[in-house]
Amino acid sequence: MTDPAAPLVLNLDGYTPLPRGKIAAVVTLLEMTAPPAPMAERGTDGLTLEPARAPDVNWYRALFRRVGEEWLWFSRLALSDAALNAILEDPDVLVLVLKKDGAEVGFIELDARVPGEIELAFVGLVPDMVGSGAGRFMMNRALALAWARRPRRVHVHTCTHDRQGAVGFYLKAGFRPYASAVEVVDDPRLAGLLAREAAPHVPIVGGE
Template identity: 35%
Template sequence: MSVADDTNKRLQAVVTRLQMEHEPARYPPMPLGQHLALMRVDNIPTHFYRYLYDRVGRDWHWTAALQLSDSELEQRLSSEANDVQVLYLDGAPSGFFELRDEDDSCRLVHFGLMKHAIGRGLSGWFLGCAIRAAWSRSKSRVTVETCTLDHPAALPLYQRAGFMPVERRDESLIPLSEEARRRALYR
């Protein structure tokens, strides 16, 4: 059974697929004056992943990972093809990115900051960290998707970092009700 609430109306979005075919020559420097740590998470517990996913993606209608069963999510997260790294700001989780190897490329599956970290000048540096990690896994290209439901700065940020749009498509999704979200988070 899906945790989506079928009584909600569908949201329409334009999805843009972007790719980068050459590693950047330079990456943005770490912002000064902030207590930051970026840590790769080995064997991430599903409850912690769902917490990160929800806190980063709630305002942007991220729902897919919340609709996976524990076993489906555990299988994905435990795969050697998957890499999750968490950003900490002042000791608290503040964002994450997820990478996945796909054939001859690496996909930036999820990337984002939590509300308390937005507007602090972290996004360019943090995206640079994700891109560097992706290029360490791929020698041909790095891909990412964003949509019109994501933060309005997402597409321009990806393009400033060197990603080029290669495809656009229309999609729709059924948003999660608060009850369905609670069921997904507190299994």
């Protein structure tokens, strides 16, 4: 059995045992270095993409959870109010909220804090909007806003905990993969950041 106190050393060929209570994902990093052609759109009736004005941390966490809990999004839930507020108030961070007939159904976050770069820090829809065409609507407009700032590159990453079609969607949007990594973290469900029932496609190991 793996000693939970032992440092984790990844085996680059073959299996790497994880301490109980840890989860691992393969991360794909993608980028674009020139504005892409917009994706064809469908099902756009009633959709708008609007900047969040002075977003409140509780409002943000609630939307973040609605969009990301199924995919084990937890990083912003682990931040203190002060740390999260500092990000949301930064003039180089823009939260764009997708609405369907006025109801909030997704968001995309543009992070330009690194000079010359814009990261799509978070991109997602509430579960019942996935596959509706709303993602293309949101991405087209977000990329237009990003490239209007004339960055050197726009980048994003996704992982094997996200929905299965995420990489394919980013490829259609014009991104290209440039690196991959393995991320190992404490299971946020065991820490109480997310419901234990979240993301059944990622089994909980340990913490019974």
